[in-house]
Amino acid sequence: MDGGNLIDGTGRADRADRAKDTDGTGGIDGIGDTRRALGAFLRARRGRVTPEQVGLPGGRRRRVRGLRREELAQLAGISVDYYVRLEQGRATQPSPEVLGALAGALGLDAAERRHLDTLTAGRYGPAPRTRVSPLLRRVLDSVAPLPAFVTNHRTDVVAWNEPGAELIGGLGGPGRSERNQARYLFLDPVSSRAVFPDWEDRAVEAVGQLRVATGRCPEDRELASLLAELSAHSSEFRRIWATGEVVMCTAGRKRLRHPRAGLLTLDYETLHIPAAPGETGLVLHVFGAGEDGRAGAAGS
Known part of the structure; x- marks a missing residue:
């Protein structure tokens, strides 16, 4: 070698x-748009938490990987509509309480929670x-x-x-x-x-x-x-x-x-x-x- x-x-x-690359992103969601990046991050982490891990019934007929949106919203104590807007990038300034509840429900570690905060901080400007x-x-x-x-x-x-x-x-x-x-x-x-x-x-x-x-x-x-x-x-x-x-x-x-x-x-x-x-x-x-x-x- x-x-x-x-x-x-x-x-x-x-x-x-x-x-x-046709769209300039290589198929990665959220590049250059922290709102989309927030939704992509939440979806990815939601897909890694099984119902059994958070005390919810599982079952073989589930059509989604990990938690459903309504399940995560319930665990975090927020409305399903508001959580859907977060994933879709339509809710841009969630409160620290909401972020803390989502981080707890998803079992985020310190680095992941810091990243969640960064995505909602609205950072813009030249590279x-x-x-x-x-x-x-x-x-x-x-x-x-x-x-x-x-x-x-x-x-x-x-x-x-x-x-x-x-x-x-x-x-x-x-x-x-x-x-x-x-x-x-x-x-x-x-x-x-x-x-x-x-x-x-x-x-x-x-x-x-x-x-x-x-x-x-x-x-x-x-x-x-x-x-x-x-x-x-x-x-x-x-x-x-x-x-x-x-x-x-x-x-x-x-x-x-x-x-x-x-x-x-x-x-x-x-x-x-x-x-x-x-x-x-x-x-x-x-x-x-x-x-x-x-x-x-x-x-x-």
Whole structure:
């Protein structure tokens, strides 16, 4: 396996050809419209809750996946008509009490509830720009020999240190123009599955982060184009997107296959860098060996 292809994804079809799409959305509901995005998110989460989970009778003859609209409305203590208007994007400013009741009925976690709040906040304006400050670049250099890199809300890798370039695969090489993690995962599946043994976890993580970004930056055309491209050319992306996953970068442990060191198990921490006015917040990812002091290398 050529480590230089991990992000660049050479050998794939031309991106311009992949991005062709008749309606500009790739079939994803709610891009650029937080009202539609709210309805899509509620439908997806409603489909993941079974009647039995909330103490309602199930049965084999149900024609919907998950809860019916009237069931969720009943659990949340709101009228069916009002809930239908929420899903259809016709009710645009639900109260905090209504949002809290829906979040409780759907069993949303903290990240999902925050996303729900974001979708109803009415955020509009130009897409934020990405800027890596000189201080952040010095921070990257200072944490070496720990691998580290920085991503923006679109999962673009925008800065890295030398060990980080080796970890992800040739990021600093000449001619590298494609450094988007989501494109790599979904549009270069052969290479990405070889690098990430837990590919499904990494894919869900990427989709969940992109969903959060759509709520925060509804008018970001580059983000909309990325989502349309992924939806048009990856059934796996469409499958995961339909679940309504929401993921916030935190900390944990990941397995990946390094081109020279073989299979590694590394702890990681993500540090969120607040956004300046007109800019997007960035995420610093730092990797290291486990608490036992070993990187957990295994045979490749």
